[in-house]
Amino acid sequence: MGQGEDVKTRPDPEVEIQERGEIFFFYRPKVEREEAHSPEDVQRLYIVLRAESGERPVEEKQDPHSGKEGSKKINNDDIGSSTQGGHGSQEVNIEKQPLLRFIVMGKKSLPDPAKKSLPYWGYVELVTTDIEDIKNALKGEEYDTATRGHRHKPAARALGEGVYRILRHNPKKRMHTHLVYKLELPPENKAKMEPQESQHRTTRLIKNPEQPGSPRFRGLQNKRRAAFPAHLQGQFGHRRFAAADPPDFLNYEGCEFLLIAASDDIEEELGLDLKAEECDQEEKSCSDLVRTFGEIGSAKPLFEGTWA
Template sequence: MGQGEEVNTRNPSDVEIQERGEIYFFYRPKVGKEEAHSSDDVQKMYIVLRPESGETSTEVKQAEDDHDDEEKNKEDVQPSSSAGTQGGHGAQEVNIEKETLLRFIVMGKKSLPDPTKKSMPFWGFVELVTTKIQDVKDALKGEEYDTKTRGHRHKPPARALGEGMYRILRHHVGGVKDDKKKKMHTHLIYKLELPSEDVNEQPQEALNVEREASFLIQIKNPEQTGKQGRTEFRGLQRKRRAVFPAHLQGQFGKLRYHAADPPDFLNYEGCEFLLISASDDIEEELGLDLETEQTHDASCSDLVNTFGVGETGSADALLRGIWV
């Protein structure tokens, strides 16, 4: 359905769009369950970001790895210290206006932040960054396997939950961007196109996937360690954390978190971040109106056409708003 358009309804100098694209939501039922009936039956929640334009047409990501190895994300391999300025996996340029770039994200609490609890951060991480659609299909599909303690196990395929448009943007609080006294933070905002507004939206409501939402997004410094505070997250093991190139890592300094500026931070596997609910009314908060293509025909769904229904089980959660 495309990246849609945004319309400024207030002073546009307070907001700078860094990246535009499509956003897809998925959930996976727990191992051994053929379908989910509530959030208690959900094993994981995923977000897929597909950037399509931005401040620059070219983004830099870690070099393409072979994602066919199903054990890739389970191995504790320390990235080479010889990676230098390019990061732990080298560098690859992608023209997002002409090429596919997909970020496969795992949410730690199996849902989005509760919009009524605006001070509670939710942790997530980028599990996969790829230019190959099949890599994401493989990450979404089900699996049959055997264990020594529990015998044969069935991991069900992920279910498509929502499809829409997103923006990553800078927000200059209280004034224009050139005023050094004004603070800047970054937002991830989205607006759904599917499911349509006339369905029940049972799984969407249970997993806090609102029709539209705005979140503060902060990138976690992978080199910062220390005692875990009351609101801190243990996060990934050290050997699974992102290894950013020098120009990105240098932006942290001694800070534990940094704004998602540039969004290229999210192009490195193991990138950890926090989402903090800001608003469920984007226009009221930021003066932006996101305009979707206003079509609810499944045949026009980029999610279904790109990833297929076979890899994501039934499309009933996406199209009918019911648990499957």
């Protein structure tokens, strides 16, 4: 359905669009469960961002031979994995080639602006230009353990899809960045759970991999943290966090970030309205998620707004 349309609602919006693209949400039920009926049944919440255009058609990403992209070994549920964060660099024309980020959220929802919740931690698990890598990350798995015997990890299930923007806000004052998205599926009248709200905005901060974590957000092990190139790492200085500017920060595996709930009145505060195309839930062919990744697990949550 494409990357949607952004409409200025006043002549002087204080935002600059850094990146446009598609956003997809998935959840994975806990081991030995094929479906979830509540957040307690969920093992992981995933976000996939597919960058499609922006203020620069060419973005920088990690070298394709580094990190999980290079090893082709996907293990989404093991935060203690020994896989190193991505390093090196490669240029990708996002208007001509897929650029996909597979993101793992530390919680099973997104920050709720109505509740003034604490920041939510997440990290980039995989960055790739190969759609098959994302499909493999979403698949189920059979494996054996020494203590519990044979185990079954169910496939991830599609939870929502839409369009997103990464925005630079108040560029002439105290600049910060936002992730804004608008859902196309499930239909708004059927969405029953987070993150199936039709529209959402959060402030995004990138964590300095050379600074230690905090008692609240310990973060990844040192060997799994991103290895940013010097021109990106230099933007932190001695600070623990920095704005996600440019979005290239998100193109390195092991990139850690915080999402902070922001006002849900996007049009009023930002002077920008994000328009998404409508999709007939009876026609799965209208879903970019299904067309791109297939039905890895059941797509019922995507079209009907239910867990199971």
